[in-house]
Amino acid sequence: MSFPKLPSRSENFAEWYNQLVLRAELADYAPVRGCMVIRPYGWALWENIQRALDKRFKATGHQNAAFPLLIPLSFFEKEKEHVEGFAPELAVVTHGGGKKLEEPLAVRPTSETIIGYMWSKWIRSYRDLPQLLNQWANVVRWELRTKLFLRTLEFYWQEGHTAHATRAEAEEETLRMLRVYEDFAVNEAAIPVVPGRKSESEKFAGAVTTYTIEAMMGDKRALQAATSHFLGQNFAKAFEIRYLDQNNQLQYVWTTSWGLSTRFIGAIIMVHGDDQGLRLPPRLAPIQVVVVPIWKSGDDEARILEAARNVRDRIASIVYREQPIRVHLDDRDNVTPGFKFNDWELRGVPVRVELGPRDLAAGTVTLARRDKPGKEGKQTVDMDALPEVLPRLLDDIHEGLYQQARAFLEANLHEPKTYEELKAVVRDGWALAWWCGSADCEARIKADTTATNRCIPLEQPEGQGTCIVCGRPAQVKAIFARAY
Template sequence: MAEEKLPTRNENYSEWYNQLILRAELADYAPVRGCMVVRPYGWSLWENIQQTLDRRFKETGHTNAAFPLFIPMSFLEKEKEHVEGFSPELAVVTIGGGEKLEEPLVVRPTSETIIGTMYAKWIKSYRDLPVLINQWGNVVRWEMRTRLFLRTLEFYWQEGHTAHATAEEAEEETRRMLGVYTDFAVNEAAVPVIPGRKSNTEKFAGAARSYTIEAMMGDTRALQAGTSHNLGQNFAKAFEIRFLDQANELQYCWTTSWGLSTRFIGAIIMTHGDDQGLLLPPRLAPIQAVIVPICRNDAERALVMPVVEKVRQQLAAFRIKVDDRTEVTPGFKFNDWELRGVPLRIEIGPKDVEKGSVVLARRDIPGKEGKRFASQDQLAAQVGALLDEIQANMLERARAFRDAHIFEPKDYADLKDIVQNGWALAWWCGSAECEAHIKDETRATTRCIPLDQPGGSGRCIYCGEPASEKVYFARAY
């Protein structure tokens, strides 16, 4: 294959990230600037993310639907903050079928406006509420600087859009979905995110309140990994989403929207990857275990392959790949599958055939340490237990890394220092001025006001005024 070694994370973190994606065949650069091709291995990972999220959406009462890719320009202009937030990054279609269009069409950057328009049409009565719809799709935002998965012109995501009769219900929904994202991140992806509220400057354009799950990457930078917005009545008023309540009075709805994108794949890569390559959480990995047969010649092959097949059948409940390539050596395959992040490797050679064993090699523990013999009997149970253990270990390790890089600054000088290589959890007065100063001086932004607050009060880390909440400051992607 190409160059053998990946750059290490210490040498060049972003180069490590890019090359890892290309070499593991998660994605490739498309012929269009800023766009990516999600390759089958990467898409398969996304499908697993979709499945597990979609199940959670259904369990919380949502259904899927599909809205158009094109949105009339005038729709976006109806909500002031929204259009201000998004207009710099819109792709606009002005010609269709060779004719100049009467009204330009925006390629959706997000679908609040078109979905809001439809909700206005559909919702008449309190009996129609709540409306709980999710959409899986792609959106386009014309970003200046792009990076595979983290920020591409086109990306894939889901966007949930709901409408409610009361402010309380909308807030409850917003928080519920934040909880769904948190649960997904922690329990499926082993990414120990911190759920919290966005500051006013960081919130979604047009939202009353935005919530986020923030993840710490391997270089300690923060990544917004999913968001849930309480839109208040902003969009309902802009799009006339109204209903008659039980007292026969016309009321505006309270709406929410929430989304999680292919960016999350970037979060997985940068949370778990090491200098050997990718490490995928067993619950999401397209391949949970790879079987590598080891045989020197045809005679050994004839001996080993039937056992490989038998083992494969025993493990039918798992996502298994048999690497039966003959043109590369086992050593090559070991490195190859480690690069691709397969959590468990099963080696089967002549010695194993003789002893009725296999070798189980954990991806999360490199080298001999992670290797051990296992009996071919009860292999499914052993593999299941081991995958669970790997999943748990990955979460624990990521959490330990995160916690080791979170500090509570004593003063502003301390904060400046901390955000060079970690997150600072500090009292903040809530003013945009302090936030802006800190950003200018340190490049760190407020990531979130964690739901989990220490209580009490303190003094703003910047201005010293009274503060009632703590916030995370960090440099972010």
């Protein structure tokens, strides 16, 4: 009997990714081109991402709000760069209630404009500042080429929007939220990232400065995992967001915006997944522990199932990082344990608990960790030891996944000394190289290699060098890589 194997990552990464998303039941294609349905397992993962982020947003003083999906089209024309960046990918509603609308409405691609408009009504005084808002929302961008989670016409995200009295405060906020994303990526998703600044040509349409965390996928391509923008006074001036300062002087506010989308799920898949399937980071996994009972005959079945239920209940009472462990008992009687093992490995559950007659007799369970294959990842422990063992094991797996991803990133982050070397390394890795800052040199690299300037890492070496493309003096090193 042959079961369709997932294509291996090395042989066809794109196909591995697509099939994994579908077979793990994270998502499915919708009837409209480029749209996807996020299925319960995928949405549960998103909910855990939401919880982890939302907690951090609240802790840094932000409040959630909800702004409308429909935005007057004219709003997009108020900020020059913003309109240039977004006009080509706007979905526009022209009819409503059977009639042509007087003014077309854009389906929001992002909410700077509508929030800017509202702020212009709400903000009068320095006492009204700062505004620290976030919203969890869906947005629509009419992308030409789509891919599950990574780029769909409609996607879910959070978008933070803040307004401040001073430039310094807004810049501080921008970097604070970048660090929040970094902390989330590392400590919740076990994904190492490079925080950096985007070049002029790569920055957000309407931003003064865009910061990013870049992550390396399993095929060594780069993914912008989250962004944080310092918007200066661009939107303040476009929407007349002004306040009176302590000296009764009228001032424009300084704004920021920052976002992380369901694309991040794509990052989790591509960073941690292996040829068996998903490997979900324990702190975000919808199911952290799955219990698989193993029985021999009819008699045994009832006895073992009962014991398995007890084990499940005991695990559900264990607290890991302030929450009960998310445990599932796989009591299906129409598939064999071997089938279940493969099934849960495909779905990326971090820990499997096996309970069979041998275990039951000995008062033990067998633990198998998803991040280590076969026997290496298996251990037998006393049932009573679970409250102590499981939280530690989940932490271990988190750390194991992180270290593995980090080693991969470091091994594939090259520092070419010549342009020829750069062209060679970006074919299968990242290049960190001196860059003079000119768009021409960036464009040349892109034309020659398809690799783009991912970011200028915040962490920079001492001194200066010469641009790897043109040889002129360079103050910064930048990362060039092929990207999603």
